[in-house]
Amino acid sequence: MHWLRFAVLVLVASVLQTSLMGALSIIRPDVKPDLLLILLVFFAVRSKPTDAVISSFIIGFAADLTSPTMGLMGPRIISFGVFGTLLSDLQGIISTRRGIYQAATIFLVGLLTAGLSYLLTFLRAETAEVSLAAQLLWQPLYSAILGPFLSLPMAWWMRMNKRGRRRRTGRRL
Amino acid sequence: MLFTWGMLAGLIFLFLVPKDLTGQLQLAYARAFRWPLAAGRGLTLASRTATPPVQDISRKDHKALLTAYGQTRNELANLQAQLQEAHRTIEGLTKLRDRPGWENVPLRPATIIAPADQAHNELIINRGQQDDVAVGQFVISPDDHAITGTISDVSPKGAKVRLITDPASKIAVTIADLNVSGLMEGRGNNTARIPLISTKHKVKKGDPVYARKQPGLDTPVITARVTECKPDADSPLLWDIKVQPVCDVANLSEIAVVISAQLPQ
Numbered sequence: 247m248h249w250l251r252f253a254v255l256v257l258v259a260s261v262l263q264t265s266l267m268g269a270l271s272i273i274r275p276d277v278k279p280d281l282l283l284i285l286l287v288f289f290a291v292r293s294k295p296t297d298a299v300i301s302s303f304i305i306g307f308a309a310d311l312t313s314p315t316m317g318l319m320g321p322r323i324i325s326f327g328v329f330g331t332l333l334s335d336l337q338g339i340i341s342t343r344r345g346i347y348q349a350a351t352i353f354l355v356g357l358l359t360a361g362l363s364y365l366l367t368f369l370r371a372e373t374a375e376v377s378l379a380a381q382l383l384w385q386p387l388y389s390a391i392l393g394p395f396l397s398l399p400m401a402w403w404m405r406m407n408k409r410g411r412r413r414r415t416g417r418r419l
Numbered sequence: 420m421l422f423t424w425g426m427l428a429g430l431i432f433l434f435l436v437p438k439d440l441t442g443q444l445q446l447a448y449a450r451a452f453r454w455p456l457a458a459g460r461g462l463t464l465a466s467r468t469a470t471p472p473v474q475d476i477s478r479k480d481h482k483a484l485l486t487a488y489g490q491t492r493n494e495l496a497n498l499q500a501q502l503q504e505a506h507r508t509i510e511g512l513t514k515l516r517d518r519p520g521w522e523n524v525p526l527r528p529a530t531i532i533a534p535a536d537q538a539h540n541e542l543i544i545n546r547g548q549q550d551d552v553a554v555g556q557f558v559i560s561p562d563d564h565a566i567t568g569t570i571s572d573v574s575p576k577g578a579k580v581r582l583i584t585d586p587a588s589k590i591a592v593t594i595a596d597l598n599v600s601g602l603m604e605g606r607g608n609n610t611a612r613i614p615l616i617s618t619k620h621k622v623k624k625g626d627p628v629y630a631r632k633q634p635g636l637d638t639p640v641i642t643a644r645v646t647e648c649k650p651d652a653d654s655p656l657l658w659d660i661k662v663q664p665v666c667d668v669a670n671l672s673e674i675a676v677v678i679s680a681q682l683p684q
Contacts, residue, residue: 265533300421302425306429
């Protein structure tokens with residue numbers, strides 16, 4: 247795992263999420279893709295288990311830092327960490343090579359992390375009247391549509407292109 | 420083990436770390452990345468603005484215009500942007516100052532760097548303690564001449580604005596010209612409510628809601644309008660009043676902080 251490249255990728259995604267993703271919003275301002283969710287699923291299914299756990303919690307921290315819920319930090323550190331770790335453990339069972347499977351995974355993880363974040367926020371403070379439909383359905387759906395298109399450039403940046411590794415380990419004649 | 424440490428860190432942040440500290444962390448992030456955040460927000464707002472229709476012109480005129488545009492745009496772009504920003508600030512403050520009662524109100528113009536939270540109930544601005552900004556001061560939209568929120572957290576070079584729709588926001592208000600005052604509480608989702616108003620007062624939909632006068636802000640300033648007024652289901656002798664801010668927070672780019680007025684903590 248190239249941790250420096252990972253840090254740059256998370257920082258860029260955080261800044262883009264806070265500043266530019268609003269330009270891609272549809273219907274209402276809070277229905278926009280979640281780049282950090284896409285990153286979470288990407289690293290959870292492609293990294294080694296240890297790296298996946300670490301990256302899940304770090305991405306959750308970045309998510310809480312850039313767009314916290316009710317001024318709290320912690321809900322998405324925990325929800326991203328839990329479901330990122332769970333997804334990493336299911337690497338061998340779930341195949342995410344095809345775009346449709348990647349999209350389904352992003353949608354499901356988005357739904358679960360949003361739900362758990364909402365519950366954790368509720369434990370700590372009275373929650374605002376946010377649109378649950380936007381948080382639990384539309385935003386994960388939008389992220390699921392966009393996610394598979396970003397996996398190739400992210401894999402290139404992180405040098406996680408498995409096709410490249412197969413070439414390097416090819417047999418010598 | 421890593422998972423356990425991660426969960427522990429998350430629980431510490433959620434239950435033990437005070438909101439002040441997390442607020443400082445968020446302000447530090449906004450301060451460190453204020454340039455790309457502000458640039459991105461500018462692009463986002465520009466993408467929502469409808470482009471005006473282009474008038475038909477001759478091919479010759481079009482070519483000449485393109486040539487002139489190409490020659491001058493690189494030289495003037497930076498200077499124009501700085502000049503426009505200064506003009507916007509001056510124009511906004513002038514519009515406020517022309518109104519009776521606003522001549523002597525100390526104002527500090529500020530630019531919104533980013534929304535501070537997902538629900539858009541808080542904003543981060545580029546003014547802080549170095550600009551005499553303090554917790555509790557009112558924040559005004561120069562375009563709408565209305566109060567949008569109060570300062571909730573401040574660092575040397577930045578501050579957080581808690582909008583009137585934030586659930587933690589509580590502002591003393593009066594309704595229209597009625598002799599009644601209440602406490603406006605944010606409810607999220609771009610709404611707020613005013614509880615504990617007796618039904619003997621004739622409140623109706625569309626009535627303006629004014630922030631009560633404070634030291635340094637001697638003129639009543641509108642902050643919201645009544646959108647719904649019906650008897651409270653639990654206490655029929657009281658109104659259940661719902662209000663909505665008069666400002667379009669999603670499209671705000673410039674605000675002004677009233678320096679002197681501070682709400683009691």
